[in-house]
Amino acid sequence: MYIPKHFKVTNVDEVWEFIQKNSFGTVVTTDQGKPIATHAPLQLIRTSDGDYITGHMAYANPQWKAFEVEKENILVIFQGPHGYISSSWYEHENVPTWNYQAVHVYGTANIMSEKELEEDLILLLQKYEGHRKNPVLWENLSSQTKKQIKGIVGFKIKIQEVQAAYKLSQNRNKEDYHNIIEKLSTEEDIHSKTLAEVMKNRK
Template sequence: MFQPDKYQKKDRQYIFDFIKAHPFATFVIKGKELLATHIPILLKGNAENFILYGHIAEANEQYRHLKNELEGLLIFHGAQGYVSSSWYKNVDISTWDYSAVHVNVNLKIQSREELVESLKNLVHRFEKDQDDPVYYEDLPEEMIEDHLPMITGFWCEPTKIQAIAKWHQGYDKDDIHSVTRHLEMRGDPLSSELSKNIKKEHGTGN
């Protein structure tokens, strides 16, 4: 990852919280060519010592290449957006603000029991806030038995972690105010989240 010093994020708690808040990742491995899939990835552990896990369908081309100790890359994406040079008080260059975490990992294939536990955790994570949640345990046994053989779960042991947050570091208060105001005027969730990130980085309000 290209990481200018001023945009690097090295705090482990920041990285842990970022992954937890943005669990839908890009999962990249090398087969006959580079292969990527977009899947939810969850954490187990704490900021100082964690492992990640997920699963893919056996119909996925990546499945044919999964094995223990295979190297993979997980990319977690935060809010991002274009920033126009017209928003600055002085002439400058347009840019793109964004945040991301890259985690290089070694894979370990899960047992059936580990996969079941992982699926229970995954479903609970995203169902618990629903009005009428349907948990893994609520699914018909026949349905579960039909689907389990079609997916493979895996652990992801981190070997390298990089994090970047390009949030207009180095700009003055007037430009920060203008950038965040224009982002909010777009009215879309990504721009609004990006504006909040920039404000938090610069301590300019909620």
């Protein structure tokens, strides 16, 4: 990913937090030179053996077969809020642009065992169900429902490289920066409003 120096993020903890908050990612592989992508809820798992992105996809989805290929390079894309930035929001004439947050993770994948997949699903349900009034947790599921695990394939991608870009008008002066936040806040698009909050919290 091309990242101008103004927008490059190198703080590892900040990147990990971003992945945790924006964990619905895009898994990209290739099949005979053709890119293939699957959109899925993913998790960041940190172990003494390294850092991993874990997830699962339907058995009927042929993309999982790429994870069986030794040393196959996998790209996982995580995206945060984004929005159009009008040049009319600047003090001086300039060109319009687009602000965004994006993280690219590269690594090699392996297929999970059924036990590993079950452990990953337990964590996934705890993350998204644990705070709910009537949480749907793994231990509460019937054995019949649990059998549906046969219909999915779990995978884990060992992280080898991370690229992070936060293009948030860091290259603009203070007046422009605060004006952009104000203008984004008034946009109808929810991404623009969220982007305004992200920019506000970074200054």
